[in-house]
Amino acid sequence: MNTGKCLQIVRLAILPLLVGFLAACAGDSPALDSGEQAAAATPPPVEGAAGDAGVDDVAGLYAAQCASCHGESGQGNVAMQAPQLAGQQAEYLARQLRNFAGGLRGQSAADAAGASMAAMAQGVDAKYFEPLAAYLAQMPVKPVQRAAVAEQMMARGKRVYQSRCGSCHRVDASGIAAMQAPALAGMSSEYLQRQLRNYRSGIRGAAKGDRYGAQMRAMVGTLRDDADLEAVAAYLSTL
Numbered sequence: 001m002n003t004g005k006c007l008q009i010v011r012l013a014i015l016p017l018l019v020g021f022l023a024a025c026a027g028d029s030p031a032l033d034s035g036e037q038a039a040a041a042t043p044p045p046v047e048g049a050a051g052d053a054g055v056d057d058v059a060g061l062y063a064a065q066c067a068s069c070h071g072e073s074g075q076g077n078v079a080m081q082a083p084q085l086a087g088q089q090a091e092y093l094a095r096q097l098r099n100f101a102g103g104l105r106g107q108s109a110a111d112a113a114g115a116s117m118a119a120m121a122q123g124v125d126a127k128y129f130e131p132l133a134a135y136l137a138q139m140p141v142k143p144v145q146r147a148a149v150a151e152q153m154m155a156r157g158k159r160v161y162q163s164r165c166g167s168c169h170r171v172d173a174s175g176i177a178a179m180q181a182p183a184l185a186g187m188s189s190e191y192l193q194r195q196l197r198n199y200r201s202g203i204r205g206a207a208k209g210d211r212y213g214a215q216m217r218a219m220v221g222t223l224r225d226d227a228d229l230e231a232v233a234a235y236l237s238t239l
């Protein structure tokens with residue numbers, strides 16, 4: 001099947017999902033027009049396009065279901081609380097998608113950002129998780145302008161990072177796949193701080209079966225105080 005046709009099929013397949021999502025968001029606002037309702041009522045078959053999900057299919061899926069929050073280039077969006085995904089390890093990304101969909105992440109009442117992503121992961125067929133992860137992993141990282149960090153904080157963050165974190169996340173914070181430790185360089189300070197606090201309080205990593213999350217929870221325990229936590233997040237955001 002040619003690429004254009006594949007893309008067209010994926011678009012058709014995604015439309016009902018989007019319409020359903022918008023309808024749910026709209027609550028009791030006026031009904032959709034009948035054309036859209038018909039599309040929602042009769043989802044076209046996805047097999048074929050999905051079965052051998054090539055990069056083109058996945059690009060369409062990403063653009064339709066993920067880019068609104070994570071950005072067209074996977075660069076993330078601080079206002080949406082959505083992290084950078086481009087260039088991240090495929091295995092890590094796929095694991096997080098499974099964690100969100102399977103109830104290991106994003107379940108706490110105090111985790112609004114995680115809950116919104118859990119809903120998204122639950123809305124995607126799990127057979128797309130690995131193709132999506134592979135697609136994102138090879139996406140070039142688009143550098144984002146992050147807030148400048150004061151010199152003293154940079155020095156503190158760097159010291160903390162090199163002494164407690166670099167052994168797993170690598171000196172340049174590009175991650176070490178064999179350690180299951182993701183890249184952290186260039187992620188927003190806001191996102192990193194939230195994750196560190198989530199690990200610390202058990203919002204993330206405490207669910208039964210989240211082996212690597214539990215490992216990272218133990219590591220957060222090595223941060224002495226909030227000032228160290230904020231400094232290391234700020235430092236990483238500048239890399």
Ligand code: HEC
Pocket residue numbers: 062065066067068069070080081082083085093094096097113114116117120121124132194
């Ligand atoms: C409604 C906005 C929204 C949409 C749409 C969305 N996400 Fe997310 N995503 C988030 C937020 C917010 C987080 C951060 C959750 C947290 O703080 O734990 C996140 C986190 C993630 C993570 C974890 C990243 C990490 O470093 O641990 C992955 C992977 C991910 N999203 C992939 C996707 C994919 C793939 C799609 C499309 C199928 C998607 N997201 C659609 C909002 C969204």
Ligand code: HEC
Pocket residue numbers: 083095160161164165166167168169179180181182184192195196205212213215216219220222223232
């Ligand atoms: C023993 C190895 C190890 C050490 C040391 C370590 N980490 Fe991690 N880190 C991990 C693993 C494994 C994960 C993936 C956990 C998961 O799947 O939830 C992780 C995940 C993270 C995440 C989540 C990233 C994301 O995209 O959501 C952050 C943030 C993080 N680590 C920061 C740190 C900081 C800061 C330090 C130093 C204080 C540190 N890590 C030390 C192994 C380590």
